[in-house]
Amino acid sequence: MAFRTIDALDPRGKRVLLRADLNVPVKDGRITDRTRIERLSPTIRELADKGGRIIICSHFDRPKGRRVPEMSLKPMAEALSASLNRPVAFADDCVGPEAEAAAAALQEGEVLLLENTRFHAGEEKNDPALAQGLAKLADVFVNDAFSAAHRAHASTEGVAKLLPSYAGRLMEAELKALDAALGNPARPVVAIVGGAKVSTKLDLLGNLTRKVNVLVIGGAMANTFLAAQGHPMGRSLQEAEMHDTARQILEQAAAAGCEILLPVDLVVAAEFAPNPSTRTVAVDRVPEDMMALDVGPDTVDLVEARLRKASTLVWNGPFGAFETPPFDSATVGVAQSVASLTASGALKSIAGGGDTVAALKHAGVADRMTYVSTAGGAFLEWLEGKVLPGVAALEQG
Missing domain, CATH: 3.40.50.1260 (Phosphoglycerate kinase, N-terminal domain)
Structure with a gap:
């Protein structure tokens, strides 16, 4: 199979929507296995070091289209920050005015994490409106979540049809x-x-x-x-x-x-x-x-x-x-x-x-x-x- 990788992408100045898989095991509010975060970090670091403005989206658990506080991705921002050794901002939604403002405010090399995509029922339904809302945040799309690639969801397949799309380093390795x-x-x-x-x-x-x-x-x-x-x-x-x-x-x-x-x-x-x-x-x-x-x-x-x-x-x-x-x-x-x-x-x-x-x-x-x-x-x-x-x-x- 021939697929596009980030070797073909010059991210400088671009807003890069990066689909990650931050669905990591958590017990009593603590991440018990950071393997997925560690494997994701090289792609984020490479794109940020090259001047990209990185906007990360992911699902977590099964909130079934509702806001479930204990399924928020906010704690993952701290874990990502520690792995990347750089600040990671957080937006309280993955689409809409707050996400758009946070994405627009990013400077070159900065990283933003969006809230759980599955807080929206349209994620698992591959809703075109949600995919368009995600695409509105960015100039290009990078999928580094092979572990979620078997699902035709808005943040994995839908948005890939709306933006120039590439495989991240973890996806490429898989x-x-x-x-x-x-x-x-x-x-x-x-x-x-x-x-x-x-x-x-x-x-x-x-x-x-x-x-x-x-x-x-x-x-x-x-x-x-x-x-x-x-x-x-x-x-x-x-x-x-x-x-x-x-x-x-x-x-x-x-x-x-x-x-x-x-x-x-x-x-x-x-x-x-x-x-x-x-x-x-x-x-x-x-x-x-x-x-x-x-x-x-x-x-x-x-x-x-x-x-x-x-x-x-x-x-x-x-x-x-x-x-x-x-x-x-x-x-x-x-x-x-x-x-x-x-x-x-x-x-x-x-x-x-x-x-x-x-x-x-x-x-x-x-x-x-x-x-x-x-x-x-x-x-x-x-x-x-x-x-x-x-x-x-x-x-x-």
């Missing part, structure tokens, strides 16, 4: 990483997909079987595939109603020349609790009164063998219930192997999805992957092969 993962990857490509339910990842599995050389299935969704093959799964979490679908996916993969790698051994326990008594059993030996909560060491060895032959890895979802020890063993083991292969230059590793990011942080390797996406739903929809409206709006015709 798009390049995803192109390297599935668009034009170095082969062989291995995909690891974990998680609880086959039913929530049907589109993902279907798309990957057509795009990758090896598809590794872990997590509780692997239980469904194993049960569909006739293996007894005891009390393991699985979806009995998805057995036919699982068999169809296996057939589709075979027809496409994609190897599906399922677990060959499992770590089982009688209860899902921290550090219970566990056993490692073959997939056809799960006791009736026990449940599979992680894959076993033989499976890890098989996965690592495939990775050593691979050039590209796409990872979405853990192998087991990694939040509860010892069921983090497989995820941590594979993650550390991936980090080593990445460091050696043998493997390009792209990972994303909330649980995946948390698992990689838990394993201590989140900063040792080629790229870790914080985009969540947008990352998943891209892997599913879907068109993202916020990205499509940036494409060069």
Whole structure:
């Protein structure tokens, strides 16, 4: 895909409307994870240093078109200021007279944060009037919120049609990483997909079987595939109603020349609790009164063998219930192997999805992957092969 980046933009003197994603986790009024703010800052800093007048807009939480004080973006102005090491002004609305006056008062290099776009019902409806109100504030539009690009909202797609539009550095990095993962990857490509339910990842599995050389299935969704093959799964979490679908996916993969790698051994326990008594059993030996909560060491060895032959890895979802020890063993083991292969230059590793990011942080390797996406739903929809409206709006015709 060809898309415009800020390399093609001279921002000096221009009012730049920058779509950010400041929907960061907050607890008791405090930001608990500033990753998105830190990743956004280089784009703001670059545009401001080049003389742009930066106007930042974002959504936060789900106020459903109403003003909800605890969902105000005002506290984010302080966090942005600390990250940028420069003042960040705040406007109490994202459109209208107050926003227009604040935007007009900006000098070169100054930064303004607008109030939550979702305080307006028109945001999620992609209301043309709201998009026009946002466009009125600026001369150009820069989208640096890939994580919101799967939504056709006024501040992601609507305004992009009204102003000259560009991808910010974070958006650019996401798009390049995803192109390297599935668009034009170095082969062989291995995909690891974990998680609880086959039913929530049907589109993902279907798309990957057509795009990758090896598809590794872990997590509780692997239980469904194993049960569909006739293996007894005891009390393991699985979806009995998805057995036919699982068999169809296996057939589709075979027809496409994609190897599906399922677990060959499992770590089982009688209860899902921290550090219970566990056993490692073959997939056809799960006791009736026990449940599979992680894959076993033989499976890890098989996965690592495939990775050593691979050039590209796409990872979405853990192998087991990694939040509860010892069921983090497989995820941590594979993650550390991936980090080593990445460091050696043998493997390009792209990972994303909330649980995946948390698992990689838990394993201590989140900063040792080629790229870790914080985009969540947008990352998943891209892997599913879907068109993202916020990205499509940036494409060069």
